[in-house]
Amino acid sequence: MTEKFVITICDGTTCINHGGREIQTVLQEQLRRNSLSDKARINLSGCLGMCQKGPIMVVNPGYTIYGSVQVEDVPEIVQKHLLKGKEVARLVIQEDHLYNCFLRIFGDSSFFGRQMRISLRNCGIIDPEKCDDYLALRGYEALAKVITDMSPAEVVEQVKKSGLRGRGGAGFPTGLKWEFSAREKSDRKYVICNADEGDPGAFMDRSAIEGDPHTILEGMAIGGYAIGADKGIVYIRAEYPLAIKRLTIAIEQATNEGVLGRNILGSDFSFDVELRLGAGAFVCGEETALIKSIEGGRGLPRPRPPYPSVSGLFGKPTLINNVETWANIPVIILDGADWFSSIGTETSKGTKVFALAGKVVNTGLIEVPMGTTLREIIYNIGGGITDGKKLKAIQTGGPSGGCLPASYVDTPVDYESLAQAGSIMGSGGMIVVDEDSCMVDIAKFFLEFTQDESCGKCTPCREGTRRMFEILTRITEGNGQPGDIEKLERLGRMIQKASLCGLGQSAPNPVLSTIKNFRQEYEEHIHQKKCHAKVCAGLITYQITEKCTGCGACKKICPVTAISGSPKKLHVIDSEKCIRCGLCYDTCKFSAIEKV
Amino acid sequence: MVTPLDVIKKKRAEAVSRIISKNFLATKRVYVGMATCEIAAGSDEVMKVFQDAVGKGRLTDVYLSQKGCAGRCNLEPTVEVVEAGKNPVRYGKINKERAKEIVERHLRNGEVISEWIID
Numbered sequence: 001m002t003e004k005f006v007i008t009i010c011d012g013t014t015c016i017n018h019g020g021r022e023i024q025t026v027l028q029e030q031l032r033r034n035s036l037s038d039k040a041r042i043n044l045s046g047c048l049g050m051c052q053k054g055p056i057m058v059v060n061p062g063y064t065i066y067g068s069v070q071v072e073d074v075p076e077i078v079q080k081h082l083l084k085g086k087e088v089a090r091l092v093i094q095e096d097h098l099y100n101c102f103l104r105i106f107g108d109s110s111f112f113g114r115q116m117r118i119s120l121r122n123c124g125i126i127d128p129e130k131c132d133d134y135l136a137l138r139g140y141e142a143l144a145k146v147i148t149d150m151s152p153a154e155v156v157e158q159v160k161k162s163g164l165r166g167r168g169g170a171g172f173p174t175g176l177k178w179e180f181s182a183r184e185k186s187d188r189k190y191v192i193c194n195a196d197e198g199d200p201g202a203f204m205d206r207s208a209i210e211g212d213p214h215t216i217l218e219g220m221a222i223g224g225y226a227i228g229a230d231k232g233i234v235y236i237r238a239e240y241p242l243a244i245k246r247l248t249i250a251i252e253q254a255t256n257e258g259v260l261g262r263n264i265l266g267s268d269f270s271f272d273v274e275l276r277l278g279a280g281a282f283v284c285g286e287e288t289a290l291i292k293s294i295e296g297g298r299g300l301p302r303p304r305p306p307y308p309s310v311s312g313l314f315g316k317p318t319l320i321n322n323v324e325t326w327a328n329i330p331v332i333i334l335d336g337a338d339w340f341s342s343i344g345t346e347t348s349k350g351t352k353v354f355a356l357a358g359k360v361v362n363t364g365l366i367e368v369p370m371g372t373t374l375r376e377i378i379y380n381i382g383g384g385i386t387d388g389k390k391l392k393a394i395q396t397g398g399p400s401g402g403c404l405p406a407s408y409v410d411t412p413v414d415y416e417s418l419a420q421a422g423s424i425m426g427s428g429g430m431i432v433v434d435e436d437s438c439m440v441d442i443a444k445f446f447l448e449f450t451q452d453e454s455c456g457k458c459t460p461c462r463e464g465t466r467r468m469f470e471i472l473t474r475i476t477e478g479n480g481q482p483g484d485i486e487k488l489e490r491l492g493r494m495i496q497k498a499s500l501c502g503l504g505q506s507a508p509n510p511v512l513s514t515i516k517n518f519r520q521e522y523e524e525h526i527h528q529k530k531c532h533a534k535v536c537a538g539l540i541t542y543q544i545t546e547k548c549t550g551c552g553a554c555k556k557i558c559p560v561t562a563i564s565g566s567p568k569k570l571h572v573i574d575s576e577k578c579i580r581c582g583l584c585y586d587t588c589k590f591s592a593i594e595k596v
Numbered sequence: 597m598v599t600p601l602d603v604i605k606k607k608r609a610e611a612v613s614r615i616i617s618k619n620f621l622a623t624k625r626v627y628v629g630m631a632t633c634e635i636a637a638g639s640d641e642v643m644k645v646f647q648d649a650v651g652k653g654r655l656t657d658v659y660l661s662q663k664g665c666a667g668r669c670n671l672e673p674t675v676e677v678v679e680a681g682k683n684p685v686r687y688g689k690i691n692k693e694r695a696k697e698i699v700e701r702h703l704r705n706g707e708v709i710s711e712w713i714i715d
Contacts, residue, residue, distance in 0.1 A: 124666025211664020365667030
């Protein structure tokens with residue numbers, strides 16, 4: 001990666017339709033013919049958000065953007081730009097979207113170039129503790145613009161037009177939410193940022209706040225202006241000390257700069273933001289429980305309606321959105337609702353951030369346009385499955401989501417497609433599962449989490465998830481009974497229908513979706529007492545094979561002295577005594593211990 | 597009449613000149629990832645190496661800044677070296693020792709250390 005030039009060609013659908021793929025072929029040919037193959041590298045990117053001017057080609061260094069590039073233009077670009085260092089002026093286009101700054105530093109990488117950073121546009125390129133860095137990248141300009149040029153109703157209209165939907169998971173149209181709170185008459189209204197990120201393995205919100213805290217504040221202030229609120233609250237979990245520190249710094253800086261506080265930028269609009277720390281209860285991510293917690297009560301959900309937009313914090317109209325949703329707002333205002341809604345699919349606009357984890361080469365935080373397929377995410381950005389193993393399933397949406405089998409890998413990521421396939425978008429957890437994982441065990445993992453986090457207010461969730469967890473536990477321990485699967489299905493459906501809030505309504509999803517897609521694995525566990533993936537401790541035994549050199553390492557580490565054998569002789573495991581902790585398996589240097 | 601939009605544009609111009617006055621236009625800009633995840637992987641020690649190098653005058657023509665997490669979880673701590681007219685260089689899995697080498701080899705002698713580059 002020490003080439004002189006990196007030429008990024010947009011490989012998004014629109015650019016391909018305009019002939020982008022031919023451009024790639026011709027460019028490759030031209031580079032070879034001019035002996036530039038070592039000096040220039042071609043990098044394919046995902047949609048660059050300039051579809052109307054496609055095919056797009058970006059030449060780095062210098063970040064020169066060429067638009068509407070035709071096959072016959074390629075030799076000219078190579079001759080002039082790459083060989084003589086002069087831009088081909090007639091093809092250069094000026095596109096200055098907010099996300100371009102990110103691409104200037106990261107656009108030539110195959111990991112980042114395939115992504116589109118709208119809400120995370122500043123994460124990784126600015127110093128999050130310096131307000132100047134944010135101001136320099138048009139920070140708070142969106143807020144100034146709405147105060148100067150737009151009426152509150154126009155702001156709501158823009159957000160509606162953008163097609164933005166709630167990024168916390170449920171996907172409710174953000175603009176509608178704003179409209180509902182805006183039309184309420186009240187002496188006091190509130191704006192809340194839900195930063196109570198609780199899904200195991202999810203860190204989208206934490207990274208967003210730690211990387212670019214001012215964006216969230218700006219988004220909230222715009223929300224306040226639109227609905228007529230002068231008070232904003234960020235509800236953030238106490239487990240995020242650095243995020244809290246950076247938000248606190250940001251609030252102080254913003255107040256000093258006059259972009260928060262009384263009479264913002266000399267106008268008559270005032271808006272304050274303060275922090276409320278959550279103690280880490282998962283249920284407090286549910287909006288009514290969150291509000292209860294801010295009020296000083298125990299974090300318990302309540303039935304809706306009335307929705308918070310009508311009667312929320314202290315009974316006042318309250319606009320509550322997720323961190324990622326807020327981070328999109330300044331972009332919608334500055335780059336326009338039309339541009340924003342040109343990205344994504346028919347029903348889901350813009351981009352989505354995912355915490356990509358599990359058995360994938362490049363684990364990481366990614367942001368892709370809606371409609372990107374799971375295949376592109378896992379193979380192009382994620383770099384494929386670790387150790388060349390086979391993909392088995394994709395878990396999206398964390399403990400509220402589901403598991404899609406590998407055959408669904410071409411599903412585009414948007415709210416409807418994922419729901420149709422049997423999972424949910426959720427807040428953005430994405431766990432890649434390979435052939436070595438047991439689906440029953442995964443379902444049990446998530447249920448263990450939700451049954452523990454159930455607040456206990458309603459019976460279906462409190463008792464139901466507990467019973468489901470017990471059934472799953474006995475299945476994984478080898479004590480499954482015929483009829484257990486049906487029992488799980490029946491219980492799951494009841495909990496979904498009868499629970500009070502989103503926690504319970506979605507808690508059975510990991511179990512129901514794995515039963516639907518991997519029923520055979522459940523049956524094997526129950527009837528043949530076998531765990532195909534050799535994960536469930538109760539269903540496997542450890543054996544020592546001929547490869548054993550008699551080194552004694554396993555004997556030494558076994559906590560229950562189940563291993564016997566003399567030095568340099570084959571050792572044996574007493575399976576009666578063995579507690580299947582797997583320590584010997586991990587310790588053996590000769591792969592002489594097998595799971596059967 | 598001065599509108600909020602005018603005010604913010606003035607603020608931006610001031611912010612830009614403040615950033616420039618802090619040596620932003622130096623030949624090389626160095627960014628060190630300093631989010632919770634990066635720090636857990638040891639980036640605070642890495643940052644300290646660069647800070648010391650600047651403080652002790654080993655590095656003069658360099659603008660040093662922290663940054664949030666860009667998202668390369670498995671390759672952290674990450675460091676970027678951005679130089680005008682050249683493609684940005686992104687390093688992954690940087691520890692104290694590697695940071696010292698980046699100071700000497702890349703920042704002082706202009707040698708890009710290709711083994712540590714991440715795509």
